[in-house]
Amino acid sequence: MGLSERQRKMLEFITRSSGDKGRPPTIREIGAHVGISSTSVVNYNLNVLVREGLIARDKEVSRGLRVVHPGGKAFAMASNIVQIPLLGKIAAGQPIPVPDNAGSDSEMISLTRDIVQEQEGLFALQVKGDSMIDALINDGDVVVMKKQQSANNGEMVAVWLKDEKETTLKRIYREQKRVRLQPMNPSMKPIFQDPENVEIQGKVLLVIRQLQKPSALRV
Amino acid sequence: MGLSERQRKMLEFITRSSGDKGRPPTIREIGAHVGISSTSVVNYNLNVLVREGLIARDKEVSRGLRVVHPGGKAFAMASNIVQIPLLGKIAAGQPIPVPDNAGSDSEMISLTRDIVQEQEGLFALQVKGDSMIDALINDGDVVVMKKQQSANNGEMVAVWLKDEKETTLKRIYREQKRVRLQPMNPSMKPIFQDPENVEIQGKVLLVIRQLQKPSALRV
DNA sequence: TTATAGCACGAACGCTTGTTCTGTGTCAAG
DNA sequence: CTTGACACAGAACAAGCGTTCGTGCTATAA
Incomplete structure (x- = not known):
């Protein structure tokens, strides 16, 4: 249940990236932002987020991330x-x-x-x-x-x-x-x-x- | 001025893709959808859309597309x-x-x-x-x-x-x-x-x- | 006619990116 | 102590992907 600091940062970055720039980040972009040099570690933590039901991933697709609960923010902002x-x-x-x-x-x-x-x-x-x-x-x-x-x-x-x-x-x-x-x-x-x-x-x-x-x- | 049939299809596909799937399409995805086999043709027409002010492109970034005026208000604003x-x-x-x-x-x-x-x-x-x-x-x-x-x-x-x-x-x-x-x-x-x-x-x-x-x- | 511009095609190049494999260190259960 | 789950790093591979180049077609202007 407990998300690590890293994972929370990642989730926040993905959410913001999807909203601001209009497209989800790549694994390497995430890594650079939260200070992870290895793509596999980012990948590992992304899978954790998937298991927690916070994001969805499309396999073998670049930027294949989606925040499952754009919940409050993005939508609330629209209105x-x-x-x-x-x-x-x-x-x-x-x-x-x-x-x-x-x-x-x-x-x-x-x-x-x-x-x-x-x-x-x-x-x-x-x-x-x-x-x-x-x-x-x-x-x-x-x-x-x-x-x-x-x-x-x-x-x-x-x-x-x-x-x-x-x-x-x-x-x-x-x-x-x-x-x-x-x-x-x-x-x-x-x-x-x-x-x-x-x-x-x-x-x-x-x-x-x-x-x-x-x-x-x-x- | 006048958008060709192709270009209108492309724009519509980009808009829908950004909304539905949460991420803009790649050049090849666009090509496959509108029936263009060559990536350079898609690229060419994308630049036309840019010139018309309908989309924005980030260079050398995968899925680096953004619809500038995506028709539907709410979505436009959200992003x-x-x-x-x-x-x-x-x-x-x-x-x-x-x-x-x-x-x-x-x-x-x-x-x-x-x-x-x-x-x-x-x-x-x-x-x-x-x-x-x-x-x-x-x-x-x-x-x-x-x-x-x-x-x-x-x-x-x-x-x-x-x-x-x-x-x-x-x-x-x-x-x-x-x-x-x-x-x-x-x-x-x-x-x-x-x-x-x-x-x-x-x-x-x-x-x-x-x-x-x-x-x-x-x- | 030639010249020019718009539009399209295919191929190749090279960086990007998701995936996978090997290896390290930690920590708690056995 | 050993075992195994967990978290992480680094490297390498293959497919994904944007870009560019050469070419050809068509229509309009000179």
Whole structure:
């Protein structure tokens, strides 16, 4: 019953390999990963895993391994993906594109549910320009938002300032007769606005910054 | 553009094989199934499918095929998830925790492959404190990095400054006799270092900021 | 016509990979 | 002490497998 440390490592590697790379590992790949120089030892331990009913093997077939209980992980993950439409660019001088609920053929980004808990009314925008740098958001960053017209104190929201004709991302605090918009960067000072002038567009849930290939955000 | 009858059969077979049997087929298996006797013909048509963006191939690896858009959503996603170990916190005054390759029971975050293209040697760290704010990275942000000791000019890297005993995230530029470390925030000035003093820990691929539940990053 | 590109075939090369065989060391039961 | 199950290492073999090369066919453009 007791799996050795080696065997547990092997099983974990096989599971991960099958999931990530889309194909089971070879005997030698397993050996290299868990630190076994001899293929026969890997083979031996694989047979142990078979006897324990954890994996199945196809004889004389390369990568002839299958995890019997992909059980929780792989499958659970499949249903744990949220697709979010990437509606377009957002810049300081423009209103936020409306998340048209018929949103269909726009680009989508996929995130797992451990990153975004909510699911309804989500949309994403790519920030254009440096205008949101005081919110620690850079040119090219992607912000994931939830559409809503109100917000709790302290939440990060996208607001449209009517007079200024400007979109900005700030933490919002309602005070006596005014609204305080606090930049995320603690070294910067808040601005104060008449409640009539601020129009909440949505709550910011997530900021994603890709540094490698700034334009490779497509699915 | 137009896929030939053969190519459509091949793609369908690859998809089904990856799903049913849990592993992609070999070139000869494909050939046998669609009635091609020559492996080079299969190889040729596989490259067509690659050019069409329908599959991906790993060179010189048996069964090195992956269906990029395997029709059925659930499956596509299941094999399109990358798990990245969240190794711990990172602060300015501490070295980066070493991604021990035996990394097993640490916390994991899941990302889809359209967010992170690479998958080898990845690890994630949660930033503690405001020390990286000049890199537009806030307290609580998660950075996804790829372990490596070198970097190209302009890449965002985590470096350990030996004398200062300090970790910092900057864009790196090698100049004549010195290394320029450029903060991401364009309004901040670069610092210059002796090459001997900088030790590259890894390349930053991704920054994720969760604004809703800063502590709810678990899987 | 020639030239070019797309598609296909067969064969050969060489690395990959599963399998098997021999041998070593440990440990508990007899 | 001997025996045998168990875990492991190393080497060698044979089949599996991706790659490449030379060749031929067809259709379209020059």
